[in-house]
Amino acid sequence: MSHQNPVFIPGPTNIPDRLRQAMNIQTIDHRAPNFVELLEPLLGDLKKVFKTASGQVITFPASGTGGWEAAITNTLSPGDRVLAARFGMFSQRWIDLCQRHNLDVEVIECEWGEGAPADLYGERLAADTSHEIKAVLVTHNETATGVRSDVGAVRRAIDAASHPAMLCVDCVSSLASMDFRMDEWGVDLAVSGSQKGFMLATGMAIVGVSQKAQDATKTATCPRTFFDFRDMAAANEKGGFPYTPPLQIMFGLRASLDMLFEEGLDSVFARHARIAEGVRKAVDAWGLRLCAKRRELYSDTVSAIHVPEGFDSNNLTNHIFDTYGVSFGVGLGQMAGRAFRIGHLGSLTDVMALSGIATVEMAMADLGYPVEIGSGTRAAQEYYRATARAAVRSAA
Numbered sequence: 001m002s003h004q005n006p007v008f009i010p011g012p013t014n015i016p017d018r019l020r021q022a023m024n025i026q027t028i029d030h031r032a033p034n035f036v037e038l039l040e041p042l043l044g045d046l047k048k049v050f051k052t053a054s055g056q057v058i059t060f061p062a063s064g065t066g067g068w069e070a071a072i073t074n075t076l077s078p079g080d081r082v083l084a085a086r087f088g089m090f091s092q093r094w095i096d097l098c099q100r101h102n103l104d105v106e107v108i109e110c111e112w113g114e115g116a117p118a119d120l121y122g123e124r125l126a127a128d129t130s131h132e133i134k135a136v137l138v139t140h141n142e143t144a145t146g147v148r149s150d151v152g153a154v155r156r157a158i159d160a161a162s163h164p165a166m167l168c169v170d171c172v173s174s175l176a177s178m179d180f181r182m183d184e185w186g187v188d189l190a191v192s193g194s195q196k197g198f199m200l201a202t203g204m205a206i207v208g209v210s211q212k213a214q215d216a217t218k219t220a221t222c223p224r225t226f227f228d229f230r231d232m233a234a235a236n237e238k239g240g241f242p243y244t245p246p247l248q249i250m251f252g253l254r255a256s257l258d259m260l261f262e263e264g265l266d267s268v269f270a271r272h273a274r275i276a277e278g279v280r281k282a283v284d285a286w287g288l289r290l291c292a293k294r295r296e297l298y299s300d301t302v303s304a305i306h307v308p309e310g311f312d313s314n315n316l317t318n319h320i321f322d323t324y325g326v327s328f329g330v331g332l333g334q335m336a337g338r339a340f341r342i343g344h345l346g347s348l349t350d351v352m353a354l355s356g357i358a359t360v361e362m363a364m365a366d367l368g369y370p371v372e373i374g375s376g377t378r379a380a381q382e383y384y385r386a387t388a389r390a391a392v393r394s395a396a
């Protein structure tokens with residue numbers, strides 16, 4: 001019966017029954033005149049999630065990686081310099097993607113567990129007086145290390161250097177789970193996907209595009225066909241798609257947006273923050289350490305947790321899967337074997353989180369970890385008890 005258990009991986013996330021049912025539809029004709037009645041409100045409502053009034057939202061049938069590729073190829077040209085920080089597997093993969101498109105990537109190396117260094121971005125930009133740097137890349141939520149970066153601080157650094165570079169942000173594992181403010185932070189390209197905060201099947205890349213990024217499409221020469229913003233925007237304008245859209249996901253997205261707005265975005269963020277804090281209380285009670293270095297970096301969607309010296313985190317996640325039928329995130333890149341991850345985003349409650357915390361404890365006890373069984377569960381229970389009333393009231 002392990003298929004009844006939630007997954008605690010940081011994406012794809014658990015799909016609520018309401019969304020699974022919403023995606024269970026018979027084919028409709030995407031060239032029919034009424035297709036626009038589905039498409040237009042979706043694009044409009046996605047803008048509310050990105051918190052953009054002046055930008056536009058473009059979607060593609062793809063995972064988040066396709067969203068990266070679309071953002072880069074539509075706005076940049078081979079040889080263009082971009083500035084990026086590397087502090088985890090996802091920021092690394094974005095850098096790799098840029099390099100394969102023959103962009104000249106200036107990399108700021110950071111220790112894993114740190115966030116995007118706004119001060120160092122600022123220094124590099126101030127030194128770039130001839131404005132060679134065309135774009136600044138920031139991974140809002142580094143899913144490998146459980147680190148949330150301060151995008152607003154990077155915007156202030158760009159402005160302080162009076163630099164015209166675009167600000168490109170990966171918000172795949174933060175959008176619709178943690179606050180994101182595209183207009184306020186002056187984000188030009190915001191890349192997300194359907195299978196994390198939106199609680200849907202994988203298959204739709206969702207990209208917020210500012211006016212400045214739209215203008216950049218006119219001069220960008222990176223080759224693109226499937227991912228061409230201009231074709232997609234022109235087709236969307238006429239109420240359609242340039243090719244076959246991922247219909248089932250679009251119906252799911254309609255229901256997902258309805259769910260998010262019914263709960264209220266602020267309540268969604270507060271729920272994630274509260275669940276995450278309970279997980280962190282448990283980690284603390286276990287005597288274990290998060291990869292994220294400081295409280296202000298703690299992600300509310302995923303926690304990466306170092307295992308004690310002498311233990312292999314892959315044994316832990318494999319043991320949990322084999323014995324208890326539950327999936328947790330493995331350590332990625334240089335965290336492989338050294339850390340495991342608890343994904344706590346999307347369709348999740350405190351009660352579900354407690355089941356995950358208790359399961360980790362059973363497995364750690366099985367494997368002889370120096371962790372007292374029940375200690376983390378108790379710490380999370382105390383926190384959830386102390387905060388339950390306010391949480392229930394705000395959800396009502």
Ligand SMILES: *Cc1c(COP(=O)(O)O)cnc(C)c1O
Nearest residue numbers: 063064065090141143172173193
């Ligand atoms: C999940 C994720 C992606 C995209 O991954 P896909 O598997 O292509 O959807 C990109 N960046 C971050 C930070 C992620 O968490």
